Amino acid sequence: MANEVVKKEPMFTEGYVIMPYKYSVGTLASKFFIEIRDHKKINGVKCPKCNIVIVPPRSVCIKCFNKIEDLVELSGKGTLVTYTVAHYDSAVQAMKPPYAIGVIKLDGADTAITHFIGEVDFKELKAGMKLEAVFNETRNANILDIKYFKPVKNKG
Amino acid sequence: MSHRVAITGIGQTRHSGRRPYHNDGEMIHEAVSLALADADISIKDIDTVIIGNMDLFEGHYLNDAMLADYSGSIGKSGFKMNTGGTVGTMEVITAWYNIASGQSDTVLVIGWEKHDEGPVTSAITTIYEPAYTRWFSVGALSGLALLSDDYLRRANCPMEIGGIVRSYMSENASRNPNAHLREKYTVQDVMNARMVLYPLTLLMICPTSLGACAMVLAKESKAKKMTKKPVWIKDHVTVHAEEGGGLFDALSGGPRRTTETEAGKTILKRNHITKPLEEIQLFEMYDPCPFFHPFFLEDFQLCPEGEAWKLIEKGLTSREGSFPISPSGGVMCTNAIGDSGTLRVAEAALQLREDAGEHQVTRKVTQALASGFGGSNWTDLFLLTNSLD
Numbered sequence A: 001m002a003n004e005v006v007k008k009e010p011m012f013t014e015g016y017v018i019m020p021y022k023y024s025v026g027t028l029a030s031k032f033f034i035e036i037r038d039h040k041k042i043n044g045v046k047c048p049k050c051n052i053v054i055v056p057p058r059s060v061c062i063k064c065f066n067k068i069e070d071l072v073e074l075s076g077k078g079t080l081v082t083y084t085v086a087h088y089d090s091a092v093q094a095m096k097p098p099y100a101i102g103v104i105k106l107d108g109a110d111t112a113i114t115h116f117i118g119e120v121d122f123k124e125l126k127a128g129m130k131l132e133a134v135f136n137e138t139r140n141a142n143i144l145d146i147k148y149f150k151p152v153k154n155k156g
Numbered sequence B: 001m002s003h004r005v006a007i008t009g010i011g012q013t014r015h016s017g018r019r020p021y022h023n024d025g026e027m028i029h030e031a032v033s034l035a036l037a038d039a040d041i042s043i044k045d046i047d048t049v050i051i052g053n054m055d056l057f058e059g060h061y062l063n064d065a066m067l068a069d070y071s072g073s074i075g076k077s078g079f080k081m082n083t084g085g086t087v088g089t090m091e092v093i094t095a096w097y098n099i100a101s102g103q104s105d106t107v108l109v110i111g112w113e114k115h116d117e118g119p120v121t122s123a124i125t126t127i128y129e130p131a132y133t134r135w136f137s138v139g140a141l142s143g144l145a146l147l148s149d150d151y152l153r154r155a156n157c158p159m160e161i162g163g164i165v166r167s168y169m170s171e172n173a174s175r176n177p178n179a180h181l182r183e184k185y186t187v188q189d190v191m192n193a194r195m196v197l198y199p200l201t202l203l204m205i206c207p208t209s210l211g212a213c214a215m216v217l218a219k220e221s222k223a224k225k226m227t228k229k230p231v232w233i234k235d236h237v238t239v240h241a242e243e244g245g246g247l248f249d250a251l252s253g254g255p256r257r258t259t260e261t262e263a264g265k266t267i268l269k270r271n272h273i274t275k276p277l278e279e280i281q282l283f284e285m286y287d288p289c290p291f292f293h294p295f296f297l298e299d300f301q302l303c304p305e306g307e308a309w310k311l312i313e314k315g316l317t318s319r320e321g322s323f324p325i326s327p328s329g330g331v332m333c334t335n336a337i338g339d340s341g342t343l344r345v346a347e348a349a350l351q352l353r354e355d356a357g358e359h360q361v362t363r364k365v366t367q368a369l370a371s372g373f374g375g376s377n378w379t380d381l382f383l384l385t386n387s388l389d
């Protein structure tokens, strides 16, 4: 239905919107980030009713809807559940490709945390491999205070 | 007792990657006109109009009001829907509630998207939880890749299944004049394509398309006057989960419990379906990448865990198979997100009417499934039929 003039020379109007935001992370996540910043410790939360451990912390239990108030300390070590390697770039990504992202189940947790995997040959990535957190020198109380998770080297 | 609800009119534009000489309103008007003509009614016969796309994808928000003239909703009841990947299916569910409750006799639903006009990757990144996960998103793709990798390992599924599924879809789309990617690919073509996000190669990833799909839905007494071939919404369900936890519930040692498992269980139980791959003959699936065919077949409870990829390898889900998945070519070949869900229901309905033309499946279909997908945190599932007995 488009006539020939329009097909040859379609007109557009162009614009640009900047959309900054800030987000209150909430009571438990504030504590979680402060613990990472000040003590390089990753905490989860334990539901007092059904005992599951959730990390990163949420203030309501995903299983039983119970309110959760307290953090429990985890070791910062865990197991890779699933992963991907990004060979693709876009303006919104935090790193230049290629880089690996993993879903990591920390020891003692019942849920998993998503983060970068560093110091790894992508060919060696394997679900079930042991990983540990590496922290940034300068920390600002956000999730990027964890630099990435790296493979745990077997001793000997 | 609620009113029975039928799909009585279906219209869709051709889908493409570019369409610079029509604006969004002109594009949706084309689909609306086709749907009204198919139902053999005029816009005067419509009580309510529901329109939807993805928030911010085109850089503007108020499409229900902005496009009221093109959609035919001036002076009528209605609203917009912006529920992410499930937009198109939620529109149909909302239309169902409108008619079943007696609020409306006839509803027009319109799903649309013009993917090339706005900041798609930036916009979709806003779906991720900002404190914990947003930094690790790679647009819409990271979740698809992680879930694919997870399935491959759980089911011990060979990578080549990705190539097999995509080659089925390319064959289907080549028969569908309204599909976007209609090129035929072999298993090798798919496997040898550039790796974009492990384990997904470039040819395994759904495109960004432009297009619109509209449908007329009506209550039983009106539907029977409009068409000889009404398609009935026999049942539907929508299920939510929070980001991450719902997907990986099995991590804590429990049974697998995802939005798909819960949706599948509900539909099968409520409809007393015990042999789903026989009692249902087709699935128009919201399938953003190939490994979701076996993953969803299992999670929707249609076959046992770890078995779906073997059935797919044997041809179960090809157009000639006994349980075709997405004979339209699916989301892997056409993905104008706001219309993808509407299109799943529409394409399943066309198959039930035997009006799908070149991509009509070879066997008789009396019951079909259609699904909507919101990053697996939100699943919609429909059971459609061409006969209510």
Ligand SMILES: [Zn+2]
Binding pocket: A047, A048, A049, A050, A051, A052, A061, A062, A063, A064, A065, A066
């Ligand atoms: Zn609990």
